[in-house]
Amino acid sequence: MDEIIREPKQKRAIEKKEKIIEAGFNLICKNGYYNTNTAQIAKEANVSTGIIYQYFKDKHDIFLNGLEKYGNDIFFPILKVKNKKIDVKNFNKMMKNMINEYIKNHKLSKTAHEEITAMMHSDKDVAKYFYNKELETTKSIKNLLIENKFIDNNLNEKVHIMIGMIDNLCHEVIYHKHKDMNYDIMTDIVINNIKELFKNDISI
Amino acid sequence: MDEIIREPKQKRAIEKKEKIIEAGFNLICKNGYYNTNTAQIAKEANVSTGIIYQYFKDKHDIFLNGLEKYGNDIFFPILKVKNKKIDVKNFNKMMKNMINEYIKNHKLSKTAHEEITAMMHSDKDVAKYFYNKELETTKSIKNLLIENKFIDNNLNEKVHIMIGMIDNLCHEVIYHKHKDMNYDIMTDIVINNIKELFKNDISI
């Protein structure tokens, strides 16, 4: 009845907890939450099944820890970009680089993406995580723009739309591969559209 | 060995099969695939568990039947729109109506949307369904535009981008409710962007 969740203090114990998170998150990303069981996680982490419940409340808790730890890298790499100057004159090139970076990142963890996006819809905690991160991302980009002298003319909304477009584009490129779709052209159209979005907001 | 999946011939039996599909689909949409069991479905359909397996191969099959039956209404209402004239002069109003329609429809099945989008990522059959429907939708809208004298200048790509934008917008309006986001303005921005997308493609 007493929930005795230990917070490990010894080095080895901490490493063990980290290993469990890593193993659990990886397996769940690869095979899905419901197709991953604690025995597999324990095995992958080189740990006994029993120990898991000394560090985590339950299976769900492992996943959440993983999301907290690795989620940013997979879903919000943009949050890492700091103090970057926006080069208005080379906007196209800059955007293309950013999109390619985004796509590269997605590709690295294709199944992770699929599985976790899935959970976002059925798992309140995961949903909350994404909600907050998206907010944070919007704010972060908005600040970046303001630092670069953009005028705050419904910036919130515009940034959100922009992120959505980039997301869709990347998603399309990575997963769908519609045969009659030219992704280079699509990218250009998207970039142009984004430019259009902000065309009156650049102060200089 | 012989998989005897009965196709009901009597009226009452057909109704019962429909009821199972409805009950199963509803429950899965509401609570998730893995959180819905056959007993619940049977109970909800006022039916014994046994009969389920005379009409369906397994639980998964029930869901797929539901998707096939109700999916269009929930996810691709646009496929129903036929022979509509695009009123270029009242484009804004038209788009707003369409978006509102879209949103209304989404609201009717909020959880359905969440759950099924989830499955799309972990279930090959569901993924296939969406892939095909998206293709169909793109084609349908493209044809609509061409019938309305639009020039096919990367129409495929543009339509896809447009659908994505509308989707994101609706999603945002319905689910997220970001507090610092003005959805009316956002809608206007999106519509303007869509107009921008096609500005050089209208022949008249």
Add this chain to the structure above:
Amino acid sequence: MDEIIREPKQKRAIEKKEKIIEAGFNLICKNGYYNTNTAQIAKEANVSTGIIYQYFKDKHDIFLNGLEKYGNDIFFPILKVKNKKIDVKNFNKMMKNMINEYIKNHKLSKTAHEEITAMMHSDKDVAKYFYNKELETTKSIKNLLIENKFIDNNLNEKVHIMIGMIDNLCHEVIYHKHKDMNYDIMTDIVINNIKELFKNDISI
């Protein structure tokens, strides 16, 4: 509660009952009792599942009827042999013919044999059937010998031993196919042994 097992009187009804027996017995012989279900039997018999329980108490009853009807042909073909003269001078040839006949018969219904022999051990009714038939066979052969002037010098026991030897021989030939076993030689040995068995019992 009332066991209403109808005995069909109309021609068509009788035919239907026969068809069920045939279908049920065939399927059970081919696939085993526990791997055959009533739906399959009904389908094979071109009959509804419901009707089965108007002619038979249960699934087991169908099988028993089949055994009663077809069992003799499969297991006790010798019971059909009537009024045959034993040709003492051509004993070898006669025995060989008989054994070949036996083998041929076994081969015709290899799986039937396997499945039913299996049931003999776990099913009291089947066991009883075989017990009685074996008794009958022993008597029948004993009588045949006595009619042919054999002296009853522990004939019961000897006949039983003989039948056992022939049974084993046939079984070996049909199922096992031990690679280092010469079945022609084995047959000869068995026949000689049988001759030895009765060598002092022939009155002439």
Add this chain to the structure above:
Amino acid sequence: MDEIIREPKQKRAIEKKEKIIEAGFNLICKNGYYNTNTAQIAKEANVSTGIIYQYFKDKHDIFLNGLEKYGNDIFFPILKVKNKKIDVKNFNKMMKNMINEYIKNHKLSKTAHEEITAMMHSDKDVAKYFYNKELETTKSIKNLLIENKFIDNNLNEKVHIMIGMIDNLCHEVIYHKHKDMNYDIMTDIVINNIKELFKNDISI
């Protein structure tokens, strides 16, 4: 995906596995494979149902383990007899002893015999087990005879016939109890027949 069949390492766990085999095998032998369920096995073994599937692939696997473990004692006690001298002068007595031994052994596990013989016909694994053991038995006895200076004059075939006769005899004595059958006489006849079988093969 990963079939984690644990091989128990702790003493108590090993004992538990043995207990499951014993309980499962006993129940199946007593009541039949299809009439024994995992809950019963678990209960009989004083174990939870879950643990069964950590040590065994499925119900069938339990039975096979039991067969492997107890089968020899029940069906092939002769395999245990080693280095025995065949006493040609007291052949009758020796055979009688052997037969009595055989019968005693059969009696210990009457139902086991019945049930397993049944499965032999419908279960490939069981059939294989018996095929191999019979081969082994034949070889073993053949070798015994050769060591005792018997000439290899179709020994394979003769030994096989002999084993069949003894088997039938024992079976008859134990199960059938035909009322008009004198088993002492029958035994004598069988022994004489076996002697006849080898009468020209004894070198001394």
Add this chain to the structure above:
DNA sequence: TATGAATGAGTCTTCATTCAT
């Protein structure tokens, strides 16, 4: 008589979690 739809108890199997050591 006949149909085939419907029942629901029963079965095997899985797995998150707890326990004994």
Add this chain to the structure above:
DNA sequence: AATGAATGAAGACTCATTCAT
């Protein structure tokens, strides 16, 4: 702190038998 054995509730699915028509 750690192990891995053990638990048992829960779930998908089957099928002999009964019922409504």
